[in-house]
Amino acid sequence: MMHTKLSPMTSLLLFIFLSSLTVGSTGENPFTPKTYLIRYWNKEIQNNQAKPIFLLSKASPLSAAESASFSKLAAQNALGSQLSAFCASANLLCFPDSLPSAFGQKVYVNSTGVNAGQRNYRSAASAKGGSNEFTKQRVEPGKFFRESMLKKGKVIPMPDINDKLPERSFLPRSISSKQPFSTLKVSELKHIFHAGDNSTMETMIVKSLSECKRAPNPGEIKRCVSSAEDMIDFAVSMLGRNIDILTTKNVNGSKQSIMIGSIEGINGGKVTDSVTCHQLLFPYLLYYCHTVPKVRVYQVDILDPNSKAKINNGVAICHMNTSSWSPTHAAFLALGSAPGRIEVCHWIFQNDLTWTVVD
Ligand SMILES: *[C@@H]1O[C@H](CO)[C@@H](O)[C@H](O)[C@H]1NC(C)=O
Ligand SMILES: *[C@@H]1O[C@H](CO)[C@@H](O)[C@H](O)[C@H]1NC(C)=O
Ligand SMILES: *[C@@H]1O[C@H](CO)[C@@H](O)[C@H](O)[C@H]1NC(C)=O
Numbered sequence: 252m253m254h255t256k257l258s259p260m261t262s263l264l265l266f267i268f269l270s271s272l273t274v275g276s277t278g279e280n281p282f283t284p285k286t287y288l289i290r291y292w293n294k295e296i297q298n299n300q301a302k303p304i305f306l307l308s309k310a311s312p313l314s315a316a317e318s319a320s321f322s323k324l325a326a327q328n329a330l331g332s333q334l335s336a337f338c339a340s341a342n343l344l345c346f347p348d349s350l351p352s353a354f355g356q357k358v359y360v361n362s363t364g365v366n367a368g369q370r371n372y373r374s375a376a377s378a379k380g381g382s383n384e385f386t387k388q389r390v391e392p393g394k395f396f397r398e399s400m401l402k403k404g405k406v407i408p409m410p411d412i413n414d415k416l417p418e419r420s421f422l423p424r425s426i427s428s429k430q431p432f433s434t435l436k437v438s439e440l441k442h443i444f445h446a447g448d449n450s451t452m453e454t455m456i457v458k459s460l461s462e463c464k465r466a467p468n469p470g471e472i473k474r475c476v477s478s479a480e481d482m483i484d485f486a487v488s489m490l491g492r493n494i495d496i497l498t499t500k501n502v503n504g505s506k507q508s509i510m511i512g513s514i515e516g517i518n519g520g521k522v523t524d525s526v527t528c529h530q531l532l533f534p535y536l537l538y539y540c541h542t543v544p545k546v547r548v549y550q551v552d553i554l555d556p557n558s559k560a561k562i563n564n565g566v567a568i569c570h571m572n573t574s575s576w577s578p579t580h581a582a583f584l585a586l587g588s589a590p591g592r593i594e595v596c597h598w599i600f601q602n603d604l605t606w607t608v609v610d
């Protein structure tokens with residue numbers, strides 16, 4: 252057989268082989284970012300957990316051909332030349348934002364509010380958190396709770412767990428790995444995403460990059476990940492390969508009274524380590540992941556208190572050692588105690604997730 256050129260017969264066989272792959276279990280083209288992610292998951296995660304539906308829902312919707320051609324453009328530093336096509340097909344957050352004008356102000360107002368909320372929430376999950384800004388605001392009922400509240404039949408308030416950030420997808424790693432990602436490279440990012448000086452887009456990019464650059468708290472290991480594969484790598488490096496993703500199933504029960512149904516404790520209800528990931532606002536999906544030691548993680552059936560019908564399955568995390576938290580942390584304002592005296596629990600919000608070792 253010649254090495255230089257495929258014979259028509261070989262091409263035909265190759266075509267048949269490749270076509271047969273496409274009618275695998277998913278019926279999808281085997282070279283899309285999504286099918287690549289499935290193979291990556293199967294290679295890296297060694298257990299019999301079901302497919303990571305949550306992660307797959309965040310995978311890039313690009314076709315194999317689009318992914319290849321945008322990846323080529325990224326390598327040539329030329330994605331900016333096809334920004335609108337790129338944003339539309341890759342499901343990114345882009346908006347015309349070439350001037351520091353009033354345009355985009357709406358998004359900015361939204362995102363600031365959202366970011367404040369996020370910070371508030373994240374501080375609960377990080378080893379050290381809280382700031383004086385919380386003392387001025389009332390803490391939403393149900394945002395923090397004691398572990399003793401997680402008892403079958405108890406009726407408790409549920410906070411608003413809706414994700415307020417615009418929906419976006421990850422980039423395929425073949426593209427995200429070629430993106431500038433540093434506070435030193437803001438001008439390159441501004442060029443790609445057509446963001447003018449002092450624009451909303453620039454502010455958003457700088458804010459998230461700074462959060463990624465921030466030194467970890469003592470004992471915390473953190474990483475910003477811009478692809479599903481990078482997230483898997485970080486979780487595996489922290490927890491090993493026998494891991495799974497836990498998320499709250501939907502947003503039902505938000506801002507209402509809920510009744511606690513059946514409860515399942517991860518690791519037999521014993522203290523465990525976890526990696527929790529929170530979204531950051533960026534043109535493409537970006538997560539800030541960090542280790543969260545000494546937690547108890549529960550999967551909780553959430554019931555309608557009137558009908559007792561199951562409306563949700565929530566993931567609750569209880570931080571058992573709060574001794575390094577700030578005394579002004581919203582959790583202590585809400586629950587009325589002090590660092591190290593109590594455990595603090597909260598729900599995993601929509602589109603956030605936690606990785607744990609499988610029992
Ligand atoms: C931003 O604010 C506008 C106006 O208040 C609202 O319609 C829109 O849904 C908000 N977007 C997000 C992502 O919260
Ligand atoms: C951007 O903001 C800086 C600092 O506020 C200011 O000096 C600069 O003139 C602004 N640039 C534009 C283009 O508005
Ligand atoms: C719960 O949420 C799901 C998905 O959003 C929805 O389809 C379902 O109807 C909700 N169930 C109840 C009981 O509200």
Ligand SMILES: *[C@@H]1O[C@H](CO)[C@@H](O)[C@H](O)[C@H]1NC(C)=O
Nearest residue numbers: 378469470545572573574575
């Ligand atoms: C709780 O955390 C503090 C500070 O992070 C640490 O010094 C202490 O040993 C921890 N306590 C337990 C019981 O792990």
